[in-house]
Amino acid sequence: MDESLLRAWLTLLRTPGLRPGAVRDRLEACGGDVRRVLEDLRRGPLPPPARAWLAAPEEKRLGEDLAWLARPGHRLLCCTEADFPPQLLAIAQPPLALFVAGDAGLLLRPQVAVVGARQASPAGLAHARRFAAALAQAGYVVTSGLAEGIDGAAHRAALDAGAPTVAVIGTGPDRVYPRHHRELAARIVAAGALVSEFVPGTPARPDHFPRRNRLLAGLSCGTLVIEAGLKSGSLITARLAAEAGREVCALPGPIDHALAHGCHRLIRDGARLVETPAEVAEALLPAARAQGGLLAGRLAADAEATPAPPAPEHAALLAALGHAPVALDELIARTGMGASALSAQLLLLELEGRVAPLPGDRYQRIPD
Incomplete structure (x- = not known):
C-alpha cells in the first residue's frame, strides 16, 4: 500500500466520532x-470534532503513524x-483495520483464544501452559490478550513449544500493557503477531478491553476459559464468542475456589466442559475446517489472488512439498503461487491431516 493510500486510511481511522458501521457502508x-x-x-x-479533524488533520500524528508502519514487520491490515x-x-x-506487528498471515490460520484470570492460581497457570502448548502443537495458533496470569502463561507456553502466538491488545500497537510484559511482547512480535485496532499512541483505558475481547473471540474458532471469577473479563470474551457462533470451552475447578465459579457458570449456560487439550482440539475442528473453506473461497474469488486449485487436485502442491520439511518461501518459489493462496491450500491440507506445520514457518507432508 503506497504512502498516499496509507495516509488516507490513517486520516479516516483518526477521525473522532465516526460510527464504524456507517463508515463500512460508505466503503462498500x-x-x-x-x-x-x-x-x-x-x-x-x-x-464538530470530526469536521475539524478532516479539515486540518494533524500532520505530526499522521507522520508518527507512518513512521511506525515503515518499520520492518509492521502493517496496517x-x-x-x-x-x-x-x-x-x-x-x-x-474493525475497519488492524495494526499488526509481526506475521499478519497468522490471522488467517485457525486460532484458539486461551483466556482467564489475571490473578490465577499456580494450578491455573499450569493448566494454561499445558493446554496452550498442546493446542499449539496440534496446529492451532494460541491467541490471547497479553494480560497478567492466564494470558501471559498461554503466550509463553506456545512460544516455548516453538509455535507462533497472537496477542490482541487494548492499547495502540506501539505500547505494551502491562509494561513488564515488554520482553514477552517482543518475543511475540518476533515469532507471532501483535494486533490492535487502536491507533499508535493510544493508552490503556478500561473501556478498551471489552473491545479487545470481541476481537479475541472473533479471530478464534473457539475460546477456552481457564479460571475466571464471576465478574471476570474472560466471561465477556466467552459471551462474545458464543454470540458469534463460536465454541466455548471451560475447565471445571473445586467448588470452593472463587476462580472456578465463572467457569462453572459458563458450563451451566452451555459451554463445553473440557478436561484435556484433545477435547478442545476436537471441539474446534468443525470451525477450523469451515474457516479454511471460507478463506480458500474468498481468495479464489478475488481477482488479484492466485486462484487456488480445487480441493481434489492437491497433487501438484503435495508433489512440491516432497517428503522433507520445506520453508514457506521455498514452497512459493516451487509452486509459483501467491503467499495468501498458498497458505489457504496448506491450511486445508493441514485440516485434512495431510500436511503438518513445523516451527520456523515450515511445512512437512504427512505420509499417506
Whole structure:
C-alpha cells in the first residue's frame, strides 16, 4: 500500500466520532475507495470534532503513524484487503483495520483464544501452559490478550513449544500493557503477531478491553476459559464468542475456589466442559475446517489472488512439498503461487491431516 493510500486510511481511522458501521457502508458504496469516503464525509454533516479533524488533520500524528508502519514487520491490515481475516466480518462491529506487528498471515490460520484470570492460581497457570502448548502443537495458533496470569502463561507456553502466538491488545500497537510484559511482547512480535485496532499512541483505558475481547473471540474458532471469577473479563470474551457462533470451552475447578465459579457458570449456560487439550482440539475442528473453506473461497474469488486449485487436485502442491520439511518461501518459489493462496491450500491440507506445520514457518507432508 503506497504512502498516499496509507495516509488516507490513517486520516479516516483518526477521525473522532465516526460510527464504524456507517463508515463500512460508505466503503462498500464507494467500492472500497477510502479517498472517496473521505471526500463524502467532508461534504456531509459531521460532529464538530470530526469536521475539524478532516479539515486540518494533524500532520505530526499522521507522520508518527507512518513512521511506525515503515518499520520492518509492521502493517496496517484494512478490511478491504484480500487477506483481512474473514472470520472477523461475522462479528458485531467488525474493525475497519488492524495494526499488526509481526506475521499478519497468522490471522488467517485457525486460532484458539486461551483466556482467564489475571490473578490465577499456580494450578491455573499450569493448566494454561499445558493446554496452550498442546493446542499449539496440534496446529492451532494460541491467541490471547497479553494480560497478567492466564494470558501471559498461554503466550509463553506456545512460544516455548516453538509455535507462533497472537496477542490482541487494548492499547495502540506501539505500547505494551502491562509494561513488564515488554520482553514477552517482543518475543511475540518476533515469532507471532501483535494486533490492535487502536491507533499508535493510544493508552490503556478500561473501556478498551471489552473491545479487545470481541476481537479475541472473533479471530478464534473457539475460546477456552481457564479460571475466571464471576465478574471476570474472560466471561465477556466467552459471551462474545458464543454470540458469534463460536465454541466455548471451560475447565471445571473445586467448588470452593472463587476462580472456578465463572467457569462453572459458563458450563451451566452451555459451554463445553473440557478436561484435556484433545477435547478442545476436537471441539474446534468443525470451525477450523469451515474457516479454511471460507478463506480458500474468498481468495479464489478475488481477482488479484492466485486462484487456488480445487480441493481434489492437491497433487501438484503435495508433489512440491516432497517428503522433507520445506520453508514457506521455498514452497512459493516451487509452486509459483501467491503467499495468501498458498497458505489457504496448506491450511486445508493441514485440516485434512495431510500436511503438518513445523516451527520456523515450515511445512512437512504427512505420509499417506
